Amino acid sequence: MTHDENALRAALTAATASVDPGADVVRRARDGGRRRLRRHRVQVGAASVLTAAAVVSGVVPLLGGGSGTSTVAPPEPAASVPSDLPTGVGADCEHQPGYGYQITPADLPDEVRLLWHDERLDVDQAWPRMETGPCSRGEVSVAGVDADGVIVRLATVTGPEPAGIVPAGTAPGTLVPGPEDDEAGRRDLAWLLPDGQQLRVDADGFTDAELAELAATATLTDGAVDLGDWPAAVGLDYAGEPSPARSTQYTWEVSGPQGSLTVQTAASGSIYGWGLTGDRIVDFGGRPAVLRGPEHLVWSPADGVMATLIVAEGLDPLEVAATVGPVPADDPRLAGADAPTLEETGTAEPEETGTAEPEETATPTS
Amino acid sequence: MRNDGFDEFVAGWSGRLLRSAYLLTGDRGLAEDLVQDVYERLYVAWPRVTDPAAYAHRALTRQAMNRWRMRSRRPKEAALGTEHDPPDHRGDATEALHERAVIVAALRTLTARQRAVVVLRFFADLSEADTAVAMGCSVGTVKSQTSRGLARLRTVLPAIDDTRVNSEEKS
Numbered sequence: 001m002t003h004d005e006n007a008l009r010a011a012l013t014a015a016t017a018s019v020d021p022g023a024d025v026v027r028r029a030r031d032g033g034r035r036r037l038r039r040h041r042v043q044v045g046a047a048s049v050l051t052a053a054a055v056v057s058g059v060v061p062l063l064g065g066g067s068g069t070s071t072v073a074p075p076e077p078a079a080s081v082p083s084d085l086p087t088g089v090g091a092d093c094e095h096q097p098g099y100g101y102q103i104t105p106a107d108l109p110d111e112v113r114l115l116w117h118d119e120r121l122d123v124d125q126a127w128p129r130m131e132t133g134p135c136s137r138g139e140v141s142v143a144g145v146d147a148d149g150v151i152v153r154l155a156t157v158t159g160p161e162p163a164g165i166v167p168a169g170t171a172p173g174t175l176v177p178g179p180e181d182d183e184a185g186r187r188d189l190a191w192l193l194p195d196g197q198q199l200r201v202d203a204d205g206f207t208d209a210e211l212a213e214l215a216a217t218a219t220l221t222d223g224a225v226d227l228g229d230w231p232a233a234v235g236l237d238y239a240g241e242p243s244p245a246r247s248t249q250y251t252w253e254v255s256g257p258q259g260s261l262t263v264q265t266a267a268s269g270s271i272y273g274w275g276l277t278g279d280r281i282v283d284f285g286g287r288p289a290v291l292r293g294p295e296h297l298v299w300s301p302a303d304g305v306m307a308t309l310i311v312a313e314g315l316d317p318l319e320v321a322a323t324v325g326p327v328p329a330d331d332p333r334l335a336g337a338d339a340p341t342l343e344e345t346g347t348a349e350p351e352e353t354g355t356a357e358p359e360e361t362a363t364p365t366s
Numbered sequence: 367m368r369n370d371g372f373d374e375f376v377a378g379w380s381g382r383l384l385r386s387a388y389l390l391t392g393d394r395g396l397a398e399d400l401v402q403d404v405y406e407r408l409y410v411a412w413p414r415v416t417d418p419a420a421y422a423h424r425a426l427t428r429q430a431m432n433r434w435r436m437r438s439r440r441p442k443e444a445a446l447g448t449e450h451d452p453p454d455h456r457g458d459a460t461e462a463l464h465e466r467a468v469i470v471a472a473l474r475t476l477t478a479r480q481r482a483v484v485v486l487r488f489f490a491d492l493s494e495a496d497t498a499v500a501m502g503c504s505v506g507t508v509k510s511q512t513s514r515g516l517a518r519l520r521t522v523l524p525a526i527d528d529t530r531v532n533s534e535e536k537s
Contacts, residue, residue, distance in 0.1 A: 004520065005488060011523075012489040015469035016385035019394070021401075029376045032402055033369070033409020099392045099474040129395060179428065253395070 093245035096132035103130045105252075106329035111302040112250045114263050115327035115334070118320050121311075122256035126337035135247040140225045141273035143238040144205070149280050151290075153205030153236065156273040157218060157225050160197035165190040173215045175208075191215040199225065204277045210234050238281065238288065240270020246304075254337070259311040259320060266306045274298045274306060284318065297321050368413055375418045376405060382490065383422055389485045390430040392470045400429050423490060423500045431478045431501075472523040480515035483508055 022028070105113055105128050115123070144153035166176045170192055178188035178200060189211060190200040199218055203211060217230040224242035231239040251264040275281075275290040275298070282291045289299035297309045297317035307324065311317045327334065383404065387397035404425045408418060415421045473481050479501065486497040487508075494512075498505045 004516070008484070008516070008519065009488045011465070011469055012389060012485070015466040016388055016489075019381075019385045019388050019397075021380035021384050025380045026373050026376045028402060029380075029405035030369075030373060030409065032406040033372070033412075036406040037410050101393075127395065129393060131393065131396065251395070 093135040093247050095134045096247045099132060101130040103128050105334055108250055108252055110326055111305050112252050112263050112265060113327055113329060114252070114261065114301060114307065114324050115254055115331065116259070116261060116320055117323040117325060120315065121258040121320065123254050123333045123337045124256045125254065126334045127253040129251040131249045131251070133247055135245050139273060140227055140242050141240045141270045142227065142231045142236045143272040143275065143281065144236045145281055149282060151275050151277050151279045151281060154272060154275055154277055155201055155203040155206060157199055157201045157227065159199035159225060160193060160220060163192060163196060163198040165200065166192050166198055175212060175215055187211065193220065238272055240272055257312070258315060259309065261324065262308045263301070264306055265304055271298055271300050271306065282318070284321065291317070369409060372409060372412055379419060379422065383426060386485055386490050387426055387430065389473060389489055390481060392474055400426060403429060420496065420499065423486065423492065427482050427486065427500045428502065431482060468523070472519055475522050476515050476518055479511050480518065483511045484515045484519070487512060
């Protein structure tokens, strides 16, 4: 062991000296594990439970049976807010090293810095973050629902990317299991396009034949995944659109005793990739949103932006979400919130100095 | 019971895994998300896992290296009242924060694989063979990535020989 290696060990140890897990880490780990295991075991049962919960709360499905009229109207989508995302989005997207940054609320794009305008909910913490990575072309998500709007089939196709799962020489369109295949009941499969690039699907609820047909159908249009007529051929109700390439992601988290809101820029051009089978697709101001149980809502407040709201028992996430809108960086509620960061400097960390390089795809087995 | 020993494993390894995740990602929130995801996977796989620590390191490394691609399509089991670090009240907290910023900035200049080998070899104290298993690559790749990563760190962290670390911070 050389001297500088020992010095590096010491420096890494010192750098994390105060990084300690929360007091309830064991409970959170156990509860999260149980939830994942439950999903793995009783997907169908979960769907019926969630359906009942949604019916009780009076939610109207976007498609299918429901006869109520309690559609919630959200404020105007933030698409009207000037979009001024910095570098790393769009046709000129450039690879950046994958890492996180500390930023301030003022550094966030306006369409990401959102907050509920509901006096019933307090704000204890407000946390802006930025992360960079290799340029991601994005993904396309599709969903199939039952008569009550409950998601029964989901698929998200990602890529193109350099082949990392599919061995070289494999015939195009041949499905190869990924490292997470069959985990929690979901399929993780990859295949090669004729040009050697790889596509990958995270799917739930499809037969092997349907996925093989997907691999045979999917192509690239202007560099983005194009599923062609596959969604219609397999009877899916919803199909998203690919979003612009992106190598910068902003995340904004606000939370308080009555709820939490996470807003982030996303490669996904639709909300379906944010759902699970058993979730419910509902109408939120004329646009689809994903409702999980009675307290968890995912919607897209602007193109390329995803919002996730979780509220405490007794609050209606659709009602609260309808109040969510842009908030100034100097809003008093944010000024009074903690910024739960390790580095309490309030400034961005130093800019990158290394050479941008795409993340490599690891292919370990679990 | 199906998950006998799981709680004890989490209680005993949370600090090390969270710190490794922090060094791998440079972001406390991302680190917490990664570790929580690893625990959930481990819980499901627990009955067939013979070496939970190896499984956790493998899953953590894989998720950290692939998180950019996967970040938007795996719904998180978010919870209310996310816990974060309490303020650092040590007497040398300011200097500690500076040291951390320097290290994080240096790690940021590495590629994902270089960063992974540096963290696994020199923080998690894994052997070259165990590091290779965690990363899903050969020992030769670990050696080459280690060499390149250290070479890079020497250029961006010239004070690596002089980084002041007192014994309290090591403990």
